[in-house]
Amino acid sequence: MNFFENSVFFGVTISLIAYGFGHALQGKFKLAILNPLLISVASIIALLAVTHIDYKAYYSGAQYLSYLLTPATVCLAIPLYEQFELLKKNLAAVICGIFSGVFASLCSILAMAVFFGLSHKEYITFLPKSITTAIGIGVSEELGGYVTLTVAVIILTGILGNIIAPFICRHFRITEPIARGIAIGSASHAIGTARAMEMGEIEGAMSSLSIAVSGLITVIGASIFAQFM
Structure with a gap:
C-alpha cells in the first residue's frame, strides 16, 4: 500500500x-x-x-x-458555435428558459430548506447545486457554505440529471431539441450536458450555453436567495 x-x-x-x-x-x-x-x-x-x-x-x-475541468468546459462552446444561427432565431425563448431553470432550482432549495429545517449554512451550501463545480465552489465559499459538501451535491446533481434526463423528456413528452437542451444544461451542468450531446447536436449546443449562463445567473441569484433564511 x-x-x-x-x-x-x-x-x-x-x-x-x-x-x-x-x-x-x-x-x-x-x-x-x-x-x-x-x-x-x-x-x-x-x-x-x-x-x-x-x-x-x-x-x-x-x-x-x-x-482538465476548465478547458473541457470551454470546449463545450464548439457545438454552440455550430448552432449559432439557431440560437439567434430563438434567443428570447432560450434566455427565458435558462432564467426559469435557475429560478426553479433556487426556489426548490429554499422550499427544501424550510421543509427540513436546515440551518442557514446548510441552506446556502445547496444553492449552487445545478452549476458547474468551478463556479459552485466560488459561490459556496463566498456565501459561507460547506464547500466540500457543495462539490458532492453538484456532482450528485449532475449524475442524476445524466441518468434520468432521457426518461423525464419521454415521460413529459418534451420533444423540442432546444427545450430539452436548456432543461438539461440548467439543471445538471456539464455532466448532464454529456448526455444531452448523446441525444443530439442541438440538445448539446443549448445545454452548453445553459451551463455558462446559468452559472452567471446563479452567482447573482444565490446571493439574493441567501438572504431569505
Whole structure:
C-alpha cells in the first residue's frame, strides 16, 4: 500500500480504470443507472475503504484530472458555435428558459430548506447545486457554505440529471431539441450536458450555453436567495 500511496500516478490511474470499467458496464447492459461516473465514484470509494488508503494520498494524484475541468468546459462552446444561427432565431425563448431553470432550482432549495429545517449554512451550501463545480465552489465559499459538501451535491446533481434526463423528456413528452437542451444544461451542468450531446447536436449546443449562463445567473441569484433564511 505504501508504494501506491507514494505514487504520483496512483490517483489518476485508478480514476481512469474505474471510469473505463463503468463505461464498459454501461455499454454492455445499456442501463442508465450504470452511469460511468457513478460507477467510478462508487468503485473508488470502495477501493479506498477496503485498502485503507488515505483520501489525501489518492487526491494528490487525482487532482491532475481536475486541471482538465476548465478547458473541457470551454470546449463545450464548439457545438454552440455550430448552432449559432439557431440560437439567434430563438434567443428570447432560450434566455427565458435558462432564467426559469435557475429560478426553479433556487426556489426548490429554499422550499427544501424550510421543509427540513436546515440551518442557514446548510441552506446556502445547496444553492449552487445545478452549476458547474468551478463556479459552485466560488459561490459556496463566498456565501459561507460547506464547500466540500457543495462539490458532492453538484456532482450528485449532475449524475442524476445524466441518468434520468432521457426518461423525464419521454415521460413529459418534451420533444423540442432546444427545450430539452436548456432543461438539461440548467439543471445538471456539464455532466448532464454529456448526455444531452448523446441525444443530439442541438440538445448539446443549448445545454452548453445553459451551463455558462446559468452559472452567471446563479452567482447573482444565490446571493439574493441567501438572504431569505
